[in-house]
Amino acid sequence: MPDIHNEKSHRRRAFVADTTALILFFTMTGVINERFIAGMGWDQVLHARILGAALMVPVARPYGIWRDYVMQHAQPTNRLSQLFWDSVALVSLQVPIYVAIIAVSGASGHGLWRGVLGATTMMLVLGRPYGAFLNGVRRLFGLPSGGAQPMSLRT
Template sequence: MKINRLWLADTLALMSFTIITGMFIEIAIVGMTVQQSIQSRILCQPINILTGRMYGIYRDNIIVQTDKKIPGKGAKIIGDILAYITFQLPLYIGILWVIGMDISSIVKAAFTQTAALLVLGAPYGYWLTKVRAFIIPAPVSVKI
């Protein structure tokens, strides 16, 4: 079986990034218990496996669109932030609902997560780019 390197890179980037940042946000800021956060992270992993590459495609399309509409270097940062919020927040809310959190806690977590996604969107875009570069070697050109 051949593994698609882009799928692998996008999935590993999402899994590693969300475990670290998600647990910190859920425990330190939202006030979830360690057990709730671990349950949330465990539930996230199958979702990350299913959506990691979809997010990569979605993010790449958002980057292309923002690059067309916003001149300069800020387009990629804005695109990363928009993509991260609009893709990740609905998934996160669904996970919290599945693990049985009450509505007021979900709302609190969603607002906190939105703020975090604003801050983490650009760093995740950078992380994704680095993981892709590590897993997918650049083509080597040979001068003859």
């Protein structure tokens, strides 16, 4: 018979770990992209980061599960494979959300396109560093790293 208390505790820790990792990592990288690549004003950057943080809370755990699923395709001993699949996971789920965030926050025209291209480029480059950061945060919360077998909503 499964221990309901441990299952709930694990699910709660997985939610907090994935959310903490996403907010910390992408608040910093978002500021860099919005201010210095998209050319948004500091007031727009602040608005985008507040909106982004609010959206990251419900998105972080589903993204963690998505990433774990995608990372099953990566070869555990092949860094290039891990880099590729981490980048695919990040770009495929986060870029569309990010585009909506900066558009609602005031980016338009060329600034919007520069922001989209900047975010896509950053997420391609940051896919693996974020994946490693996420795994590190998960370890701090006593959770297994993702990728080999997804941490589902049930485990």
